[in-house]
Amino acid sequence: MSPDLPARPGQTEAEVLTPSLILDLGALERNVTRMGRLASEAGIGHRSHGKMHRSVDVQLLQQRLGGACGVCCQKVSEAEAFVAGGIADLLVTNQVRQPAMVDRLARLAGAARVAVCVDDPASVAELSEAATRHGSEIGVFVEMDVGQGRCGVATDAEVVDLARAAAQAPGLRFDGLQAYHGGMQHLPSAEARRETARGVADRVRRAKAALAEAGLPCPTVTGGGTGSWHEDAASGAFDEVQAGSYAFMDADYGRVPGARSARLDAEWENALFVLASVLSVKPGRAILDAGLKSMSGESGPPTVFGRKFEVVNLSDEHTVLADPANALKVGDRLRLIPGHCDPTCNLHDAYVCLRDGRVEALWPVSARGRSW
Amino acid sequence: MSPDLPARPGQTEAEVLTPSLILDLGALERNVTRMGRLASEAGIGHRSHGKMHRSVDVQLLQQRLGGACGVCCQKVSEAEAFVAGGIADLLVTNQVRQPAMVDRLARLAGAARVAVCVDDPASVAELSEAATRHGSEIGVFVEMDVGQGRCGVATDAEVVDLARAAAQAPGLRFDGLQAYHGGMQHLPSAEARRETARGVADRVRRAKAALAEAGLPCPTVTGGGTGSWHEDAASGAFDEVQAGSYAFMDADYGRVPGARSARLDAEWENALFVLASVLSVKPGRAILDAGLKSMSGESGPPTVFGRKFEVVNLSDEHTVLADPANALKVGDRLRLIPGHCDPTCNLHDAYVCLRDGRVEALWPVSARGRSW
Numbered sequence: 001m002s003p004d005l006p007a008r009p010g011q012t013e014a015e016v017l018t019p020s021l022i023l024d025l026g027a028l029e030r031n032v033t034r035m036g037r038l039a040s041e042a043g044i045g046h047r048s049h050g051k052m053h054r055s056v057d058v059q060l061l062q063q064r065l066g067g068a069c070g071v072c073c074q075k076v077s078e079a080e081a082f083v084a085g086g087i088a089d090l091l092v093t094n095q096v097r098q099p100a101m102v103d104r105l106a107r108l109a110g111a112a113r114v115a116v117c118v119d120d121p122a123s124v125a126e127l128s129e130a131a132t133r134h135g136s137e138i139g140v141f142v143e144m145d146v147g148q149g150r151c152g153v154a155t156d157a158e159v160v161d162l163a164r165a166a167a168q169a170p171g172l173r174f175d176g177l178q179a180y181h182g183g184m185q186h187l188p189s190a191e192a193r194r195e196t197a198r199g200v201a202d203r204v205r206r207a208k209a210a211l212a213e214a215g216l217p218c219p220t221v222t223g224g225g226t227g228s229w230h231e232d233a234a235s236g237a238f239d240e241v242q243a244g245s246y247a248f249m250d251a252d253y254g255r256v257p258g259a260r261s262a263r264l265d266a267e268w269e270n271a272l273f274v275l276a277s278v279l280s281v282k283p284g285r286a287i288l289d290a291g292l293k294s295m296s297g298e299s300g301p302p303t304v305f306g307r308k309f310e311v312v313n314l315s316d317e318h319t320v321l322a323d324p325a326n327a328l329k330v331g332d333r334l335r336l337i338p339g340h341c342d343p344t345c346n347l348h349d350a351y352v353c354l355r356d357g358r359v360e361a362l363w364p365v366s367a368r369g370r371s372w
Numbered sequence: 373m374s375p376d377l378p379a380r381p382g383q384t385e386a387e388v389l390t391p392s393l394i395l396d397l398g399a400l401e402r403n404v405t406r407m408g409r410l411a412s413e414a415g416i417g418h419r420s421h422g423k424m425h426r427s428v429d430v431q432l433l434q435q436r437l438g439g440a441c442g443v444c445c446q447k448v449s450e451a452e453a454f455v456a457g458g459i460a461d462l463l464v465t466n467q468v469r470q471p472a473m474v475d476r477l478a479r480l481a482g483a484a485r486v487a488v489c490v491d492d493p494a495s496v497a498e499l500s501e502a503a504t505r506h507g508s509e510i511g512v513f514v515e516m517d518v519g520q521g522r523c524g525v526a527t528d529a530e531v532v533d534l535a536r537a538a539a540q541a542p543g544l545r546f547d548g549l550q551a552y553h554g555g556m557q558h559l560p561s562a563e564a565r566r567e568t569a570r571g572v573a574d575r576v577r578r579a580k581a582a583l584a585e586a587g588l589p590c591p592t593v594t595g596g597g598t599g600s601w602h603e604d605a606a607s608g609a610f611d612e613v614q615a616g617s618y619a620f621m622d623a624d625y626g627r628v629p630g631a632r633s634a635r636l637d638a639e640w641e642n643a644l645f646v647l648a649s650v651l652s653v654k655p656g657r658a659i660l661d662a663g664l665k666s667m668s669g670e671s672g673p674p675t676v677f678g679r680k681f682e683v684v685n686l687s688d689e690h691t692v693l694a695d696p697a698n699a700l701k702v703g704d705r706l707r708l709i710p711g712h713c714d715p716t717c718n719l720h721d722a723y724v725c726l727r728d729g730r731v732e733a734l735w736p737v738s739a740r741g742r743s744w
C-alpha cells in the first residue's frame with residue numbers, strides 16, 4: 001500500500017480524507033450473507049468474482065460468511081495476489097497466452113488449486129508443457145462463447161476437441177465448461193434476461209450432451225454474474241455462479257431489473273462509495289473533489305447516495321452537481337455510488353472500512369494494478 | 373512501486389508483459405523540446421501540468437529539455453510527491469479546503485515555492501491561518517471561471533476582493549490569476565477555439581484592469597492547455613500556459629484540430645501507449661488482453677497505433693478488434709493509443725520507457741492514486 005493513505009483505523013467518517021473509497025461493512029456483510037443463503041437455497045455453488053474487488057479481505061469474507069467455494073479472477077498476477085493472501089481455490093476465467101504468464105500460472109498451481117480457461121488447442125499444449133515443467137496440475141475449463149462475442153469457442157465440436165485434449169494432456173485436468181454472457185447482465189428486463197438465459201442453458205446442455213457422447217465427464221459448469229445468476233441458477237445448467245458486483249453494487253447495476261424487484265439495488269445494498277467533499281459552491285451548483293482519478297466514468301457518472309442531486313459533469317478531479325437551491329456548503333460530505341465498481345476499485349490502494357461511523361480497518365486492494 | 377512490474381531495464385519490447393503503459397522516450401523528448409521552443413518563440417512561460425503524468429521523471433524532463441518553470445497539479449498529495457522528487461516550484465491549480473490538506477499544503481510551502489487557487493474569501497482565511505502556523509508563505513492565484521462552469525469566481529469585483537484579501541493576509545502572497553477553460557481544449561475547429569480564446573482574454577484583461585485600478589499588481593496570469601495554449605499565447609493575456617497532454621498525446625486530443633494542422637496529433641507525436649497482446653482470435657475478430665483496468669474509457673475507446681483495426685468493444689480486461697481478414701494471430705502485439713491520457717496514467721505503477729526497441733528505464737507514476 002502507498003505510504004499515503006486517506007484514513008487510519010479509529011477515525012470517524014468525518015476525519016477520512018476525500019476522495020476515498022469506502023466500504024460500509026454492515027451492508028457488505030448483509031449482501032455476502034444473503035448471497036450465501038440464496039445460492040444455497042437454489043442448490044448452486046458460488047465462486048465469487050475477485051476481479052471486481054481485487055481484495056483478499058473481501059474474498060475471505062465471501063468464503064467465511066457467504067460460503068464461496070473459492071475465487072475467480074481474470075489475470076494470473078491477480079491470482080498470485082489471492083494465493084499470497086491465503087486463497088486456496090482459484091479459477092482464472094480468461095485465456096492465458098503470454099509465455100511468461102503461462103509459466104507463472106503453472107508455478108502457482110503448485111501452491112493452490114488453480115484452473116484456467118482455454119479456447120484454442122495451442123493453449124492446451126502450452127499449459128501442459130508448463131505444468132509438466134513445474135510438476136504441477138492445472139485445471140482446464142473450456143470457454144464457450146454463449147453470446148458475448150469475445151473469447152470462447154462457438155461449436156460443440158470445438159468443446160469436445162478441447163476437452164479431450166485437456167483430459168489427455170500431461171499436467172492438465174479437465175474441469176468443465178465456462179459459459180459467461182456479459183451482455184446478459186445488464187438487459188433491461190427480467191423477461192429478456194430469462195429468455196437469454198434459456199438460450200445460454202440450451203447451448204450448455206448441448207455441449208454437455210456432446211461431451212457425454214464422447215465419453216468425457218464434465219465435472220463443473222461455471223458462469224453467470226450479478227445480473228443473471230438467478231436465471232442461470234434456475235436454468236439447471238450451471239453448477240456454480242460467478243457473481244461479483246452483488247457484494248458492492250454500483251450505479252450501473254443498480255438500474256438493472258432484479259429477479260425479485262424492479263431494480264437490482266433493491267435486492268443488494270450499496271456497500272461501496274466514493275466519499276467526496278464539496279470543494280466550491282457557485283450559484284446553482286456545487287463542485288465536489290472527486291473525479292475520474294477516483295471513479296471510472298465509462299459506464300456513466302456516479303449517483304449521490306441518499307440525496308437528490310443530479311451530476312451534471314464528471315472530469316478528472318471534479319464532479320459538478322446541480323444544486324438549484326444551493327443547499328450544499330463547502331466541506332459537506334457526500335457518498336457517491338460509482339458508475340461501475342470493478343474499474344473504480346482498481347483506482348485505489350485501500351478500502352476504508354466503516355462501521356457505525358468509525359474506520360474499523362483499511363483493507364488493501366491487494367491486486368490493484370495487476371493486469372498481466 | 374508494486375513489487376510486481378511488467379518489465380525490467382534492458383529487456384526488449386517483445387519481453388515486456390502486457391498490458392502495460394509504455395513511453396516512447398524519443399517521441400516524448402521531441403514533444404517536450406518542441407513545446408519549449410514554441411513557448412519561447414511565443415514569448416510565454418510554460419508550467420507543465422503534472423496532473424496528466426503524475427511523474428517526477430517526466431516533470432524533470434520537461435524542466436530540463438522544455439524549459440518548464442515548474443509544475444502545476446491538482447491535489448496537495450500530488451504536490452507532495454513532486455516535492456519529494458525535487459521539484460521546487462509548484463502551483464496547485466485547484467481549491468484546497470479540507471483542513472488536514474490545508475495544513476499539509478502550508479507545511480509543504482516551507483520546503484518549496486508553493487501556490488494554490490482560491491475562489492472564496494473563507495479559503496483565503498484558512499490558508500493564511502495555516503501558513504502563519506507553519507511559518508511558511510503560500511502563493512495565491514484567484515481562480516476565474518472563464519466559461520468552464522466549475523470552480524472560480526465570475527465577476528471582477530470578486531477577483532479584486534480576493535486578491536486584496538490575499539495580498540493583505542499574513543503568510544500569503546498574491547501571485548495573480550488562474551484562468552482555465554477546459555471545454556475550449558476540445559472545440560471542433562480552430563476558429564471556434566480562437567473565438568473562445570478571445571472571450572477568455574477579454575475577461576482576463578478586464579480583471580487585470582480592475583486589479584490595477586484597485587492598486588493591486590498582478591504578477592502572473594496562468595492557464596490554457598494543450599488544445600488552447602497557442603491561441604491563449606497569441607492573445608497576449610497570459611504569462612504562462614499549463615499544457616500537459618502535448619507531451620504524451622491521446623486519442624481524444626488527437627482528433628482536435630490543431631493551430632497549424634488539421635489534427636493535434638499531426639503536431640504532437642504519440643508517446644504514450646498501452647501495449648497489448650492478442651489473447652484470442654475468432655472469425656472476424658481479435659481479442660486483446662487490455663481493458664478498462666489498463667486504460668480509461670470515458671473519452672471513448674483506444675485507437676490502434678499504426679494499424680487499421682477498429683475497436684468494437686472495450687470491457688474490464690479486454691479490447692475487441694474487428695479483424696475481417698483475421699490478419700492478427702495470438703501473441704501479436706499492438707500499441708493502443710488510450711482515449712484519455714490523464715486517468716490512464718493513474719491506473720499504472722510505472723511507465724515502461726522504451727528507446728530503440730529496448731526498455732531503458734521504469735519510471736514510477738510517482739503520484740498515482742494520490743487524490744486528496
